[in-house]
Amino acid sequence: MSKKLEQLLICGNREALLSKEMEKEFYNLEQGFRGENEQLEWFKKYGSEHWHYVSNYWFNHGKLMEADMLVISEQEWLVIEVKNYHGLFEYKDGECYINGRLMSDDQVAKMNHRLNRIRHIGAEVSTEIKVVGAMVFINEHSDVRLENGNEFDVVMRNQLQRFIRNFRERNDYPLSNQKLERVSRVLKKHQATSPFVPKSLPLETFAELRKGITCKACGSFETQSKYKSIKCRSCLTTEHKHEAALRTAYQLRYLYYDHPEMLTRRNIYEFCGKLISERTISRALTSRYKIIGATSSLYYDIQI
Numbered sequence: 001m002s003k004k005l006e007q008l009l010i011c012g013n014r015e016a017l018l019s020k021e022m023e024k025e026f027y028n029l030e031q032g033f034r035g036e037n038e039q040l041e042w043f044k045k046y047g048s049e050h051w052h053y054v055s056n057y058w059f060n061h062g063k064l065m066e067a068d069m070l071v072i073s074e075q076e077w078l079v080i081e082v083k084n085y086h087g088l089f090e091y092k093d094g095e096c097y098i099n100g101r102l103m104s105d106d107q108v109a110k111m112n113h114r115l116n117r118i119r120h121i122g123a124e125v126s127t128e129i130k131v132v133g134a135m136v137f138i139n140e141h142s143d144v145r146l147e148n149g150n151e152f153d154v155v156m157r158n159q160l161q162r163f164i165r166n167f168r169e170r171n172d173y174p175l176s177n178q179k180l181e182r183v184s185r186v187l188k189k190h191q192a193t194s195p196f197v198p199k200s201l202p203l204e205t206f207a208e209l210r211k212g213i214t215c216k217a218c219g220s221f222e223t224q225s226k227y228k229s230i231k232c233r234s235c236l237t238t239e240h241k242h243e244a245a246l247r248t249a250y251q252l253r254y255l256y257y258d259h260p261e262m263l264t265r266r267n268i269y270e271f272c273g274k275l276i277s278e279r280t281i282s283r284a285l286t287s288r289y290k291i292i293g294a295t296s297s298l299y300y301d302i303q304i
């Protein structure tokens with residue numbers, strides 16, 4: 001999951017008021033994430049047990065790019081781009097349209113370029129690796145009009161199962177540990193971090209955020225403080241207070257992405273809905289993070 005989406009999910013959970021722009025972004029990211037997850041489920045169901053999956057692979061090979069998913073098999077790599085569009089996607093004269101509206105990016109050229117670059121990366125592992133690509137339109141309400149002559153397959157939702165089975169017929173072989181290691185090494189060499197980082201919530205929003213500790217299993221706020229643990233009233237899961245404090249501090253860190261100084265003991269205490277004492281919070285966090293800042297406003301240096 002991208003950092004941005006993770007932040008937006010916490011925003012939703014904590015009932016933060018989002019700007020129109022953030023709301024739209026949330027919707028798009030969530031749609032994309034759902035599509036990717038759904039697609040991965042299909043691969044796990046109909047694909048080979050020997051395949052390895054790399055999701056949201058950001059890489060730099062002359063240019064910074066992302067692949068939604070790589071399916072790594074012994075012989076072939078499949079580069080997947082998932083589109084969760086609702087409506088008609090058209091490509092004409094080098095421009096993309098969704099429901100007749102011009103899109104800012106040329107998705108098709110991008111896909112060709114991505115494939116080309118990953119071919120070079122694959123060749124570093126072995127010149128025998130074949131790299132193929134597919135643009136998967138996972139939404140049942142998707143329709144596509146694309147000119148021919150692209151290097152990749154276009155796969156509609158109702159074709160996905162057959163597509164995976166075909167790929168499996170050619171690629172149902174075990175991948176040796178040695179080769180897998182080589183693949184990981186090369187992918188790692190070109191890996192880059194996503195340029196999309198979350199925007200911080202305005203500091204004054206802190207007072208309005210929903211306070212408390214969410215259950216680590218079901219996400220419910222119906223948690224209560226026990227002697228050394230936090231217990232969920234709805235699913236009865238328990239979590240050690242130290243873990244709960246770290247997890248909740250981490251959520252706070254995400255919300256104020258550009259303001260690490262928000263992570264004071266006091267703020268974490270408030271954010272936890274006062275379910276964990278400041279003393280315990282301090283124990284949990286000092287064991288893991290550096291403390292910085294002036295005496296009056298010490299904060300924990302949580303890197304994300």
Ligand SMILES: [Zn+2]
Nearest residue numbers: 215218232235
């Ligand atoms: Zn629960």
